[in-house]
Amino acid sequence: MKQHFLWIAVLILFALAGCKSLQEKGNDQFLSGQYQYAINTFSQILEQDSSNLEANRVIGESYRLSNRIEKSEPYYRQLAEDEPSFNHYFFLGQSLKAQQKYEEAKEAFEKAKSYTSDEALLAKNQREIESIRLAEGIENYWPKHELVNYTELNTPGADYSPVLSEDFLYFTSGRQASGLYPATGTPYTKLFRARADGLKVDVGGIQALPEFRNEEGLNQAAIAISPDGNTIIYARGNSVSPKDLPETALFVSYFRGAGFTQPIWMPVNEDETWWNSTPAFSPDGSELYFASNRPGGFGGIDLYKATKLANGDFGNAVNLGPTVNTPGNEMFPRMAADGKFFFSSDGHPGYGKLDLFVAESDGAGKQVVKNLGENINSQDDDFGIFFTEYPKAGFLSSNRADGVGDDDIYFFEDKTPKPKIVNVLLNVYTKEAKADGTEAVLPQTRVVLYGSDNKQQGGDFSNTNGRVRFTMNVDSDYTIIASKGGYFSKSIPYSTKGKTPDPATLVQEVTNVSLDTTIILDQLILEKAIVLDNIYYDLDKADIRPDAAVELDKLVKILADNPTIRIELSSHTDSRSSDEYNLDLSQRRAQSAVDYIVSKGIAADRLVAKGYGESQLIVQNAQTEEEHQTNRRTEFKVIEIKE
Structure with a gap:
């Protein structure tokens, strides 16, 4: 025992x-x-x-x-x-x-x-x-964007940080790895590319980066390519060899005639013990954005911006400040052409680990940061956004649970339903008013359409049927002007508001709505008197009453539509006062009407006021009030047409 x-x-x-x-x-x-x-x-x-x-x-x-x-x-x-x-x-x-x-x-x-x-x-x-x-209060930045795993492109290992350049999609992947990275137990990553047209990638033609050789036994990570395609910058590190650099750093390769140079360590790293990674060029290539843990930041990993120097290097790196950077980690920058700055962070309010954010102006000169929302982000890492059609489509990376492997490449598209199109087709018919009160087709009349901005939208001559057709927009205001030699030109307002169906109720992609309107022109005959209806004056007065002003406004419009005519505006009385009194009263009334028209912007030299008193009675020996009213009238006639 x-x-x-x-x-x-x-x-x-x-x-x-x-x-x-x-x-x-x-x-x-x-x-x-x-x-x-x-x-x-x-x-x-x-x-x-x-x-x-x-x-x-x-x-x-x-x-x-x-x-x-x-x-x-x-x-x-x-x-x-x-x-x-x-x-x-x-x-x-x-x-x-x-x-x-x-x-x-x-x-x-x-x-x-x-x-x-x-x-x-x-x-x-x-x-x-x-x-x-x-x-808890995050709203989707792009409510209609949908994210899809690019399953054909991804592998069980890591695939991330896609960048499109000159019809090729460049990305980082653990495929074809020759060893495991001890920190994570996952395959070392290399740089690859495949032909691409926007979101369409030739997944059958993926090849290791041909510009320069991938190195073994370390991670080649996020890549950036200058807008002109002549400079490649990428992150390289995590070697276990004591002879290699102790930390991840940025390396650069330049196109020189026959090909790209062997990558070299960039001075912007500054210190080989500092971690520098996730590079991205500004849209014009003059600035380099990258992530670094160098001293003096706001905690964790911060985002920096370096400026292109005269010798082609990048230097003078500056921290992007506390609006973007937090005590957490900020990485994978992407500056858009409109000034919006996209990046990933685990320090700003989000759904878990790295989320995608945008820093933009609030309209008052202040920069604000917004989470892109749950249709883009997950509780896992979401990073490395790249736009193929800003801001409607592009790629990003994520290691969310529904992926193919480790980090996966996803593509996103704006799935906002295409608006139903409504075409408004307006048929304008031109006619003339006959002396007997009937109307007749008036062909070869010039008809012009103007928008609410007073810019011409179209114009043509009416055909033998007196018709002109215009295509117009829904819920819009227009002016239509018709003119023809020997006729008064006329302008009429026309609105399509309320005359088309609600697009939300439509089934077809395109719906044509046909509308009609008619413009009737009056003959323009020199010295022919035209009676203005409803021009009344108070007894023994010449002041323009409100109801008379409404009728005079019609004459103002005629004069505005016909800027080459000069008219005589005449006033007539009945015979129930002395000749001398009626002549004076009619002259004062005619002048009062002319003064009103001038006040509306019509040049005074286009108007002549003439009082005829009772000298031109229409009804001789009038007995009834109706007959007297017929004699009390205001007329105008064209006395000159200026060429």
Whole structure:
């Protein structure tokens, strides 16, 4: 029995020695950035001791530092229970938030407050709480945009950061990898391209980047190509070789005659120990946007802008400021031609991890940041937007749950229904008024259509049937002018408002609505008197009454439509006063009418006032009031036509 216990003790000692060896190995892996290897190593320890705090700490930190914080929840939860601290509760809250467990996340952030008095940490913690509240009110930036996984393009590994240049789609992918990246346990990535026409990609013709050779044993990541296609900038790093650069950096290759140069380290990196990645050119190529963790930022990874120098390099990098950058991480910039700035962030209010945002002017000179909404973003990483037709179509990257593999490439399109088209076809018929009161077709009449902006929209001569046809817009106001030699020109207003069906009720894509209107022209005959109806004056007065003004406005319109005519405006009385009195009264009334017309903008030299008193009675020896009224009239006649 003693011998039996001795063997048990020996086995326990070996087990403890093995645990210690595993822990040392795991710590070495963690400290060297081989996070996935560290996770695998410490997971073996947790299988024997689930409460091992060091194992929980390293695994939780490894997931967090390799951008998989959503997987770190059980490890930070164990740490928070056994060793409560600000960081343990804060990182637990971030993990819960990344999984959209918002109520639990807020509870963890609230508990974190109790374990620090540091104002900066408290502000950082409060920002997380506030971002959860703000995320509840996010509206879709493009309500009609739809996102689709480009399944034919994607692989079980990583595929991301697409960029279109000169009919080729360039992107990063883990296909054809020759090794695994120790930090994540996923294949190293390389740069590829395929022919593309907008969103249509020749997925059967994908090839490794031909401009220069992909390197083995490291990640070639996000790529940017200048607008002229002559400069390629990409992120390169994560090598495990001690002879290589210690951190991810930007490399550049230039087109020189026969081909592209071998990529070289860019001075804009400034320090080889700083992380620099996700480059993008401005629309004109004069500026380079990129992400960096260099000192002096607002926390985590910030976005910077560098200016193209005289020698072709980029330098003088400046931080984009606290409106865009947060204590979290901002990456994958994209400046649009209209000045809107798109980027990804896990620091602004969002749905989980990296979301896509836009920084734009609020119209008052202030820049505001907006989340693109849940039809674009998910609870996972959403990043690397590129427009093929701004802002209606393009690509982006995401590692959301419904993907083909790790990071996937998605395409988006504006699916706003095409508006139903209504064409208004107006038939204008031209006619003339006959002396007997009838109307007759008046062909070869010039008809011109003007819009509400007084610009000509069309014009033609009426055909033998007196018809001219115009195509007009719905809910619009127009003026139609008809003219013909020997006739008074006439203008009439015409509106299509209320004369067409509601497009929402239509089934067909195009609906034609036919409308009709008629313009009747009067003959223009020199010295022919034309009676103005309803021109009345108060007894013994010459003032223009409101009802008379309505009729005189019609004459104003005739004069405006016919700027080459000069008229005589005459006033006539009945015979119930003396000749001298009636002559004076009629002259005053005629002059009063002329003065009114001049006040409406008609030149005075186009008008002659003439009072005829009772000298031109229509009804001699009038007896009834109706007969007297016939004699009391106002007339006009054209006395001159200026060529």
